[in-house]
Amino acid sequence: MEKKELINFIFDWTKLFLMALAIVIPIRAFLFQPFVVSGASMDPNFHDADYLIIDELSYRLRDPERQEVIVFKYPNNPSYKYIKRIIGLPGEKVEVINGDVFITRKDDIIKLEESYLPESTIQGWTRNNNFSIELKDDEYFVMGDNRNNSSDSRVWGPVPRNNIVGKVFIKLSFFDFMSSLLSLKNNHVQN
Numbered sequence: 001m002e003k004k005e006l007i008n009f010i011f012d013w014t015k016l017f018l019m020a021l022a023i024v025i026p027i028r029a030f031l032f033q034p035f036v037v038s039g040a041s042m043d044p045n046f047h048d049a050d051y052l053i054i055d056e057l058s059y060r061l062r063d064p065e066r067q068e069v070i071v072f073k074y075p076n077n078p079s080y081k082y083i084k085r086i087i088g089l090p091g092e093k094v095e096v097i098n099g100d101v102f103i104t105r106k107d108d109i110i111k112l113e114e115s116y117l118p119e120s121t122i123q124g125w126t127r128n129n130n131f132s133i134e135l136k137d138d139e140y141f142v143m144g145d146n147r148n149n150s151s152d153s154r155v156w157g158p159v160p161r162n163n164i165v166g167k168v169f170i171k172l173s174f175f176d177f178m179s180s181l182l183s184l185k186n187n188h189v190q191n
Contacts, residue, residue: 088141
């Protein structure tokens with residue numbers, strides 16, 4: 001390889017590398033961010049070691065909504081990131097009575113339907129079974145799906161809006177990935 005070809009080769013690869021950085025860094029910094037679940041507070045919907053892609057853009061355009069799963073900075077130590085489900089929105093009163101969740105907004109009271117929880121979870125959770133809190137205009141009440149094994153707003157209070165990093169956009173489970181790989185060996189195409 002001649003000196004001129006080598007210089008062109010290095011220049012082309014440098015240019016490609018810089019273009020890739022110019023695309024990847026803003027996406028990672030402002031739009032999507034990866035996280036790995038650690039712990040069982042969101043079982044059975046999110047498991048330890050699940051890989052998540054978090055959408056950081058949506059909440060710049062709109063407010064978080066009830067029942068969305070979010071990643072946020074832990075209010076008592078913002079260097080930690082937690083994953084929980086939004087139960088109560090700003091300005092609402094959240095009450096847990098014998099395991100049922102009630103939301104009061106102005107004079108309207110609703111019993112929260114939680115179709116994402118299996119019946120065994122709804123019937124079986126006992127920790128902090130009766131609870132009541134009124135949220136301020138910038139606070140969200142969050143709970144883990146594994147109600148008996150979740151440190152959440154019932155324990156340490158609401159999450160301020162500015163602590164919310166983003167919502168779960170994609171979940172990649174190690175077990176789902178492995179089972180799909182194993183099933184590929186059984187999928188044959190005849191020609």
